[in-house]
Amino acid sequence: MGYKEEFEAIYLEKIKRDGAAELLSWLNSTDFFTAPASTKFHCACLGGLVQHSVSVYRVMMEKHFDPAADNEESFAICALLHDVCKAQFYKKGTRNVKNEETGAWEKRPYYSIEDSYPYGHGEKSVFLIERFLRLKTSEAIAIRWHMGGFDDSAKGGSFAISQAYEKYPIAVKLHLSDLESTYLREKGTSAIHRK
Template sequence: TRNYKNEKTGVWEKRPYYTIEDSFPYGHGEKSVFLIERFMRLKTSEAVAIRWHMGGFDDAVKGGCYSISRAYEKYPLAVKLHLSDLESTYLREKGTSEVPHR
């Protein structure tokens, strides 16, 4: 458990938490492409789109990599997948893992 301050009461409480042990540290997008291609062939545009779907949140971009710009220029699908990922996360799911029922 981890200590957490309840904002309403001001009291510290113990809450369960989780950690992630990445047994295959290959990169989020790269790992997705690698795992998918074990079962089916991807087109180049699909592989690039999956690789760069995190956009500016990708660790390579945070580290100063400019390849994402070239990927987005050359493969419009990559831009579309990134935008749909943002829409899903921030507009539909509102930062949660729950999709609202319509």
């Protein structure tokens, strides 16, 4: 089973909220399932965004799900959809790179950012999701702050992020799962294509 198929299987099993079918249909109309997760850092490859989304879901469920306190639908929504803002965000191109072995210049594919709707990161994901389905406050907060201190608006010390993590444990769980997935589990997926 590929990442797209795994994403859809989890999504269809766990997310039953009104508007879920329409959101999935919209995702299929974008490049969400073929886009990279980044330009050069993690999962910077075809299908990297869906790979990353599934990986974050796996980490959240394996390490942070407490059946007595947590909700499976909320975990699926937060993990699978936290980076919806990256759909229609990357542009594939080519650039010349010197081959170190031969000394010849070769065209290599790469991704650049072309953000047609520059609304921020987490808040953009919340906005796009809520066009189709209503998020619980805890889910919206978790998705909004999943980048933690890496979010531009958190730089300089924000009380909002501290309050979010204190009040909504799912926000901490999503942030930790995103970090582990990005920096520990997705190593070796940073090239647009590997030889």
